[in-house]
Each structure stands twice: as C-alpha cells, then as structure tokens.
Amino acid sequence: MGEVILELAGVRYRYPGVDRDAVGGVTLHVREGELVGIVGPNGSGKTTLLRLLVGVLRASAGGVTVAGKPVGEWNRRELARIIGVVPQREEPVFPLTVEETVFLGRYPHMGALAAPRRADRAAVQSALERCDVVAFADRRISTLSGGEWQRVRVARALAQEPKVLILDEPTANLDIRHEMEVFELVSDLVHHDGIGGVVVTHHVNLAVRFVDKMLVINGGRVEAFGTPREVMTREVMERVFQWPVHIETIDGVPQFVPLKSTQTGSAENE
Ligand code: ADP
Secondary structure (H helix, E strand, O other), rough: OOOHHHHHHHHEOOOOOOOOEEEEEEEEEEOOOOEEEEOOOOOOOOOOHHHHHHHOOOEEEEEEOOEEEHHOOEEEEEEHHHEEEEOOOOOOOOOOEEHHHHHHHHHHHHOOOOOOOHHHHHHHHHHHHOOHHHHOOOEHHHHHHHHHHHHHHHHHHHHHOOOOOEEOOOOOOOOOOHHHHHHHHHHHHHHHOOOOOEEEEOHHHHHOOOOOEEEEOOOOOEEEEOOOHHHHHHHHHHHHHHHEEEEEOOOOOOEEOOOOOHHHHHHHHO
16 A cells, blocks of 8 residues: 555544534544545534545644645645545536536646646546546536446546545445446545545445445544454444444455344344
C-alpha cells in the first residue's frame, strides 16, 4: 500500500447553534491503494465526516491533512485534482451526453474557457473505458438506468485523475447485480490502479467484502476501526445499530443478519 493520502487527527465538528458535536474526535487515515468503508446509523456523523474530508467544513478542533498538507492550504482547484467525489444524490437532468458529463470532471485541470487538450481527451477516454461506459458515450444521461448512471458518475470523478475517490452511498437504489458491479469497480480502481478510496454506505455486509478497513461511527465517535474481521463482531454491531444480530462467516468475511425481535432469546443462547 502507498502513501497516506487522507488523514484526520482528533477531528471535531459542531454545527453552529447545536449543543453537541456532530463529529467528536475522529482519527483515521487512508492510504493510496486502500479502500476504507464508513458505516453507522442515521445521524451518526458520516456526511459531516465527508464534508470535513473534502474541506467543505472546517474542523472545530484537530487536523485534516490531504496529500501531506492541511486541507485549508490547498486551493479548491488543487484539491479537486486530488480528491474525486461521487456525491450521494444527483438526478441526471441536464441535457448532456455521457461523454460531455465525464468531461466535466476535467474542469479542475483546464483553464477557463480553454479548449480541451490531448491530456484531457485521454483522461476522459480512459475513464469511460475504465468504468465500462464507452458503449453509451453518446447517449443522453437522462436515458440511463440507475446502474449505468452510477458508473458514469464514477467515470466523471475518475476523469479528474484523483489520488483518492470518495463515494457517498454509491449503491443506493441499485439492485443486487448493479450494486455488486459498483463495488467491484471501486475495489478494482483502488486495489489495481492504486488510488485511495473512501465509501460511506448503509450496505455493511456488501462493504466488508470489499474494504480493507472499516470505520464504524456512532454519535460522532469512532466505535471501531479496523479490518472487517476486527469490527464486524456481534457486540459492535448490536451496540451501534441497537438491534440483535447473528454473525455468519461467508468466504472468510463476517456477515450479519438482523434477527426478528422474537428471535432475540435464541440469539442470547448461542
Ligand atoms: P449521517 O450522515 O450519519 O446520517 P450527519 O453527519 O448528517 O449524519 O449528522 C450528524 C449530526 O449532525 C446529526 O445529529 C445531525 O442532526 C446533525 N446535523 C447535520 N447537518 C446539520 C446542520 N446543517 N446543522 C445542524 N446540525 C446538523
């Protein structure tokens, strides 16, 4: 694994007018070639953590370091060349083609009103190929299926040629095949191409099959950080999600099954 690309050291954040921290002292690092998952219940601070990582919010205490430099010392355009973001919700409403959309990812590399250079075209072509969307490069984005649209959004982030990719709920509303395809693509970009990856997801079972490390956050605090085997324990999952679970190991990876409330008794007897 490569250099540390993102680092949080004791980061706190409190929204103005709120009497508790949304993120309370989180320490975390992500290396190039490493995929880190962030999971936790609703309201646990995942979105706030992402906003801190990309420099949209400034930490109230502690430090965020991107590629060895405090996040606040990078200008926006420089930061956009390092961090590719696939945000959570975005409807394909603009009358753009797939290729035009992926070209938008080149913006941080291009001068204002500049014509695309050879390097820009090459990066777009490579991103289209890498995400397997070449076949519909000329289609309007409004005509894409959910799975295709997600791959296009990853391609747009990739066209930036980032050192780290941050994805917020990349498989929301996708069926099993398409959510597997998205995770396999992200895992390949990280583990084969060597960029860093951070993925926030509700799909804990899916994520642990692909990530190297998992951060479990609860009430703005780190409940567990480690390999899937280290964090996917019944104790941690039940405490964080406040629901009885059963843990099974499939392909060497722990998976959890939420029990019906009426089954809790038998779970206790195991
Ligand atoms: P998650 O993404 O895990 O659902 P969030 O980071 O959105 O969690 O929220 C963490 C906490 O911060 C929650 O208590 C939420 O109510 C609060 N919060 C989020 N955004 C704001 C905001 N703009 N102003 C005030 N409080 C906020």
